[in-house]
Amino acid sequence: MNREKLFNKMKKFPKVDLHRHLEGSISPQTFIKTAEKYGGKLPTHDLEKLKPLIQVQNDPPGFENFLSKFDLFRGFYSVINSVENIAFTAVKEAAEDGVKYLELRYSPTHFSSNGRFSESEVIECIQGAIDRASSRFDIIVTPILTISRDYGVDLAEQTLGLIEKMPKGFVYGLDIAGDEVKNSAKPFADLFDRAKKSGLGLTIHAGEACGAANVREAVVDFHADRIGHGISSVEDESVMKLLCEKNIMLEVCPTSNFYTGVVPSIKNHPIKKLMETGVPVSLNTDDPAILATTLTDEYVAAVSELGFDENDLKVLNQAAIEHVFYPDKEKLKNMLLHYWD
Ligand SMILES: [Zn+2]
Numbered sequence: 001m002n003r004e005k006l007f008n009k010m011k012k013f014p015k016v017d018l019h020r021h022l023e024g025s026i027s028p029q030t031f032i033k034t035a036e037k038y039g040g041k042l043p044t045h046d047l048e049k050l051k052p053l054i055q056v057q058n059d060p061p062g063f064e065n066f067l068s069k070f071d072l073f074r075g076f077y078s079v080i081n082s083v084e085n086i087a088f089t090a091v092k093e094a095a096e097d098g099v100k101y102l103e104l105r106y107s108p109t110h111f112s113s114n115g116r117f118s119e120s121e122v123i124e125c126i127q128g129a130i131d132r133a134s135s136r137f138d139i140i141v142t143p144i145l146t147i148s149r150d151y152g153v154d155l156a157e158q159t160l161g162l163i164e165k166m167p168k169g170f171v172y173g174l175d176i177a178g179d180e181v182k183n184s185a186k187p188f189a190d191l192f193d194r195a196k197k198s199g200l201g202l203t204i205h206a207g208e209a210c211g212a213a214n215v216r217e218a219v220v221d222f223h224a225d226r227i228g229h230g231i232s233s234v235e236d237e238s239v240m241k242l243l244c245e246k247n248i249m250l251e252v253c254p255t256s257n258f259y260t261g262v263v264p265s266i267k268n269h270p271i272k273k274l275m276e277t278g279v280p281v282s283l284n285t286d287d288p289a290i291l292a293t294t295l296t297d298e299y300v301a302a303v304s305e306l307g308f309d310e311n312d313l314k315v316l317n318q319a320a321i322e323h324v325f326y327p328d329k330e331k332l333k334n335m336l337l338h339y340w341d
Contacts, residue, residue: 003300003304006300006303006304007296007297007300010098010296010299010300010303011097011098011296012098013098013296013299013310013313014098014100014317014336014339014340015097015098015099015100015295015296015299015317016099016100016101016102016282016317016320016321016324016336017094017099017101017102017103017284017285017295018103018226018249018251018282018284018320018323018324019103019105019203019228019251019253019282019284019285019286020094020102020103020104020105020284020285020286020287020288021105021106021146021177021286021287022086022087022090022104022105022106022126023070023073023106023107023110023111023287024069024070024286024287024288024289024290024291025090025093025094025104025287025288025289026073026086026089026090026289027093027289028047028050028051028054028055028289029047030085030086030089030090030289031050031054031073031076031086032045032047032050034082034085034086035076035082037082037085038078038079038081038082038085039078039079039082040076040077040078040079040082041075041076041078042076043072053069053072054069054072054073054289054290055069055289055290055291055292056069056259056290056291056292057292059259061258061259061260061261062260062261063179063181063209063260063261063262066256066259066260066290067179069290070110070290074110074113074114075113075114076114077111077112077114077116077117078114078116079116080116080117080121080122080125083111083122083125083126083129084125084126084128084129085129087104087106087125087126087129087130087133088129088132088133090104091104091129091130091133091134091137091139091141092133092136092137093288094139094141094295095133095137095138095139096137097294097295097296098295098296099139099295100138100139100140100336100339101139101140101141101142101320101321101324101326101332101336102139102140102141102142103141103142103143103144103173103324103325104130104141104142104143104144105143105144105145105146105173105175105177106126106143106144106145106146107145107146107147107148107151107159107177108120108122108123108145108159108162109147109148109151109155109159110148111126119158119159119162120162123145123162123166123170123171126143127143127170130143140326140332140335140336142172142173142324142325142326143171143172143173144171144172144173144174144175144201144203144325145159145163145171145173145174145175146174146175146176146177147159147160147174147175147176147177147188147191148176148177148178149176149177149178149179149180149182149183149184149185149188150178150179150182150183151178153187153188153191156176156188156191157191160174160191160194160195160198163195163198163200164194164198168199171200172200172201172325172326172327173200173201173202173203173325174192174195174200174201174202174203175202175203175204175205175228176188176192176203176204176205177205177228178205179209180205180206180208180209180210180214181209181210185204185206185214185217185218185222186217188222189221189222192204192222192223192224193223196223200325201225201226201325202222202223202224202225202226203224203225203226203227203228203251203325204218204222204224204226204227204228205227205228205229206218206224206227206228206229206230207227207229207230207231207232207233207239208228208229208230208231208232208257208260208262209260209262210232211232211235211236212232212233212234212235212236212239213236214232215227215230215232215233215239215243216236216238216239216242218230219242219243219246219248220242224248225248225249225323225325226248226249226250226251226323227243227248227249227250227251228251229250229251229252229253229256229257229262230243230250230251230252231250231252231257231262231263231269231270231271231274232262233250233274233279234270234273234274234277240274240277240278240279243279243280244277244278244279244280247280248280249280249281249282249319249320249322249323250274250279250280250281250282251282251284252269252271252274252281252282252283252284253283253284253285253286253298254266254269254271254283254298254301254302254306255285255286255291255293255297255298255301256285256286256287256291257269259291265305266301266305266306267305267306269305269306271283271302271306272306272307272308275312275315275316280319280322280323281316281319282316282317282319282320282323283295283298283299283302283313283316283320284298285298299313314340317339317340318337318340321333321336321337
């Protein structure tokens with residue numbers, strides 16, 4: 001099958017994405033349009049000049065370079081309507097890409113860092129945008145809040161405090177992201193405990209830039225329900241066994257792993273081996289706009305670079321549905337599983 005045919009087929013294929021950051025889902029075009037409509041400082045309004053500042057395309061792979069792409073926009077949001085606009089657009093674009101169920105994570109600290117509005121205003125606004133977009137398009141979206149290792153424990157605690165004060169059923173999951181090399185997850189241990197006690201699903205970025213020991217720590221010490229990336233588990237039989245026994249899903253994002261320099265090429269990605277070993281895995285985008293990818297592109301790569309067939313892709317989606325943070329899993333299964341019968 002030629003690439004165009006395969007792309008069209010994969011675009012139509014119903015897909016689940018459990019690991020996608022809103023911060024990394026805003027295309028250069030959306031940034032320019034948002035700035036023109038609502039204000040917000042951009043280094044340039046020239047699309048071709050803006051692209052390399054926020055996309056890793058053609059950059060040499062590396063973790064620091066990847067993380068640096070987020071810096072530019074930390075102070076971008078000067079009015080709350082611009083946050084609403086980018087969140088609505090991100091959900092719309094996911095739906096247009098054939099994503100039927102999306103867990104969209106974001107850091108309220110990131111969007112409020114300009115100081116013009118509070119984290120709770122950000123959460124309410126993004127919830128409104130998600131509701132507006134999902135009533136208009138064929139997609140179900142579950143929000144997850146991200147705390148970042150890089151912002152420190154105090155800010156993370158503030159964010160968790162906000163979630164705890166919200167009416168039940170507003171936020172369903174907590175994620176910890178940020179620089180795994182420079183900042184350990186250990187200082188956040190009490191927060192993970194509190195999150196679990198509040199009934200939140202817990203996903204921890206681990207075993208991406210660092211080794212399998214971090215995955216073990218996330219599972220054994222912090223009781224993660226899912227692991228963001230976690231692909232270094234493949235280096236340690238006992239960690240893979242642990243993931244199988246405890247039924248912990250790895251949220252795998254191949255293009256992201258390539259651009260952060262974790263794998264030398266998609267062809268060498270360990271997702272197939274992890275699957276064959278019985279480790280629960282799902283296929284996701286991470287930061288589609290920054291990585292200039294879509295979930296459709298990830299599926300195309302899985303087929304053309306990694307030899308996945310349609311049945312493998314069905315299995316991945318069925319497995320993903322088993323590990324969602326959506327509050328009523330049975331209801332969700334009734335709504336979605338027919339896609340992969
Ligand atoms: Zn991530």
